[in-house]
Amino acid sequence: MTFEDNIPDLHHISDAEAEALCARLRGDLLQIVSQTGGHLGSNLGAVEITVAIHRVFDTSRDRILFDVGHQCYIHKMLTGRREAMKTLRTFGGLAGFPKPSESVHDAFIAGHASDSVSVAVGMAHARTRMGEKYHVLALIGDGALTGGLAYEGLSNAGDSKEPLIVILNDNGMSITKNVGGVAEHLARQRLKPQYLRFKKGYRKLMGKLPGGGHIYRFTHKLKTAIKGTLLPCSMFEEMGFTYLGPVDGHDVRRLTRLLQYAKDIDGPVLLHIRTVKGKGYAPAERNPDRFHGVSRFCLETGEPVQPSKRDFSKAFGEAMCALAEEDERVCAISAAMVPGTGLHDFFERFPERSFDVGIAEGHAVSMAAGMAKQGMLPVFAVYSSFLQRAYDMLVHDVGIQGLHVVFGVDRAGLVGADGETHHGTLDPAFLDTIPGMTVLCPASFAEVSSMLRYALFQCTGPVALRYPRGGEGEYRGDAGPETAILRTGGDLTLVGYGTLINEVLQSATQLAELGIEAEVVKVGRITPFDPTPILDSVRKTGYLLVAEESNASNCIGQRLAADLLLQNIPVKGIALQNLGNRFIPHGTVEQLRELCGLRAEQLTKRAEEVLRHGKKET
Structure with a gap:
């Protein structure tokens, strides 16, 4: 367009x-x-x-x-x-x-x-x-x-x-x-139009004169040497x-x-x-960080139209502060995104354990590896799409040595208005390729806290805690890192993780109104992935629908389909509802979920199709 x-x-x-x-x-x-x-x-x-x-x-x-x-x-x-x-x-x-x-x-x-x-x-x-x-x-x-x-x-x-x-x-x-008056004066002089015209003309003249090239190079080196002592x-x-x-x-x-x-x-x-x-x-000149990226705001006062609410980044930052109080080895790393990743309070309270490296994600990962190797507990909070730039360091500096670095992977899943350059839809696949990596997917603020504690104090090797932009949904429980059955049923197995579990639970309610009892399974740890509870559910129901806010390649649904085949578990119908292998445009998260067939009503229709198709086949 x-x-x-x-x-x-x-x-x-x-x-x-x-x-x-x-x-x-x-x-x-x-x-x-x-x-x-x-x-x-x-x-x-x-x-x-x-x-x-x-x-x-x-x-x-x-x-x-x-x-x-x-x-x-x-x-x-x-x-x-x-x-x-x-x-x-x-x-x-x-x-x-x-x-x-x-x-x-x-x-x-x-x-x-x-x-x-x-x-x-x-x-x-x-x-x-x-x-x-x-x-x-x-x-x-x-x-x-x-x-x-x-x-x-x-x-x-x-x-x-x-x-x-x-x-x-x-x-x-x-x-x-x-700095310095001489530097400022020289800078002003060398940008005057007459100086620039002279410089251009002098270079042209020296190019035409016999031996002019040698003269120009000598005077240029002399000028550069003098200027180098005065201009930084x-x-x-x-x-x-x-x-x-x-x-x-x-x-x-x-x-x-x-x-x-x-x-x-x-x-x-x-x-x-x-x-x-x-x-x-x-207001923007006084507070450039706050006005870097803004939601709708009142032009007269600079205040947002809608006050900010507690979100996953805030919950992560609060959990970081609480755990840092318990263990002095816990430190935080940011790549120029301290407020965006919820670390503002941590940096205020624990400045000696706070490190902002600038827009240098690769360096941040390698630095975290060095800290972990020497006994610290580094946590690198980074947007999912920005972590892509540090894949080699994840493999070489962290993964091969199995170092205990924790990654707070913010903006996981669809992020909304920033669009395809910022959606966090690839990390489930690329993190899974790193041997020894653990990937946790909290679906509530409570799970952010409990899973971060688990990541820091109970896990070994690299751990990623991935959570979305925005707030939590109706699900407010804390099932921990394990796979949990949130709703029992014998007609269909519905699987989801992260905040998309809210759409899955709503779909199960809609299916119940249609006389279809779905079993809802929430996955807390997608890597390493234990399919056993889901496979046991499918043995009972015979039907499977997996909803994911990630690209199709190496998604949980594909891994489950392979496990079902490898273990010879009979399946009457299976559907994988994800983002496909494409880049998703910008829009609200609700609009983009609808575009990808991930709203509750769409999942309900998809489940009906799977059941209907399976019954025809049999």
């Missing part, structure tokens, strides 16, 4: 018109996100640089890469999607991240951090090899420079000699500020970049001039801009 309509041409607007446009866009952005929710602070900080990019480049041809993609709202508004912004992050509406299927102006999907420079190098190489002409830009920042992949990309980009522009959006979340950003030039900055990232006039200059440089350029996260909205 595309949304492009009424795309403005900004190439010929005046500086005054550009400034007025920035003010209008910032106001529109506040109005929109206050109604839809979304990533606010980062977009408020990226207004001027986005407008400047659109003044200089043609985003339908030139490739603009956002890192991370939550800085793209203004870009969407400038590429024909202004009216559609009211559908932001809703089912069938605009995605909260760049999405090429949505617009030709979106060069690459980007929901995770630190990959933009690597992708930019790839696009630049493709352009050169294919003899095409377009510009490649990577807008990186907002914490993305804390990820190791960013430095891999920067190192290769500088060495590649490919013409490309890296815009470093420094909002205080990634790197430290330059020579790292980028040593990598091979032409470094421009730092410059005020909210000065659209100056940004436009610098981008025009950078556009003509034959080689990699790094433009260092300084921005304020939440710029132009006082």
Whole structure:
């Protein structure tokens, strides 16, 4: 689905018109996100640089890469999607991240951090090899420079000699500020238009004169040596970049001039801009972490429309604090997601046992392995989709040695509005591939607490405790880590785990009203998986329906089907209801469960089909 309509041409607007446009866009952005929710602070900080990019480049041809993609709202508004912004992050509406299927102006999907420079190098190489002409830009920042992949990309980009522009959006979340009056003065002087024109002309002249190349190289080395003693950003030039900055990232006039200059440089350029996260909205400027991602809020006060309720992340954080009081070996690790994973109170109460490593999940896992090897009890709280980036460390640094590291896998299952880049639907499969791994799936707040205690003090080897975004359902029990029969019946076996068990229990109630008695089995530990209680139930009922909020590959249902076959247990009917092998779009969790056939009413119909088909066969 595309949304492009009424795309403005900004190439010929005046500086005054550009400034007025920035003010209008910032106001529109506040109005929109206050109604839809979304990533606010980062977009408020990226207004001027986005407008400047659109003044200089043609985003339908030139490739603009956002890192991370939550800085793209203004870009969407400038590429024909202004009216559609009211559908932001809703089912069938605009995605909260760049999405090429949505617009030709979106060069690459980007929901995770630190990959933009690597992708930019790839696009630049493709352009050169294919003899095409377009510009490649990577807008990186907002914490993305804390990820190791960013430095891999920067190192290769500088060495590649490919013409490309890296815009470093420094909002205080990634790197430290330059210090010292001399450094500030030199930075201002070397960004003046007359200096840039002289530099460009001098390079061109030396290229034409006999021996000019030697003279240019000598003066360039001398200048670099002097500058290196005064400016702390020579790292980028040593990598091979032409470094421009730092410059005020909210000065659209100056940004436009610098981008025009950078556009003509034959080689990699790094433009260092300084921005304020939440710029132009006082509550967001005062509290950028809180306004990074927001639900609907009152524009006048900044307060959420609906007060936040206790959720699984909060329950996890509370359990962590309680267990840390009991054992001084318990420590917490976060990859730049302390509030998001419920660890704020832990970090406040136990600062000496709290470690935020930035957007560096691979490093976090390896660091946790080192802690565990030396006798600590490390708990790494991380979103499921972000843990994907640390699979090699899970295998090599934790799994092979069987180290006792606990993973709080937040946002397991369908997460809603953030969509396919953030759904936690792959971890049941990839965690199961690691020998010695234990994977627990609490379905209530009580089970979060009891299973975390079990993971820390009764398990050995790596343990993952996976729980969803949001609150608990009608099920409030605590069956522990074992498989439990929640409802007995002789007509059909219904299996589920996590909070999806609420849909399964509701379906069983609906089936009972139809005269069908279903036995409901809740799985507490999906790896290692003990199928015995379920197989015993199927021996009795002859029918099986497994509901899972995970992809089909290596799901519990497939494992059960294999066990039934291997043990020669006769089955009259079997159905596996999961997400299939596909990426699920954005929408509310309820809408997405309905899309995948996982609502209670749909499970009831599916159960009826299985029973009806089985009776026909017999």
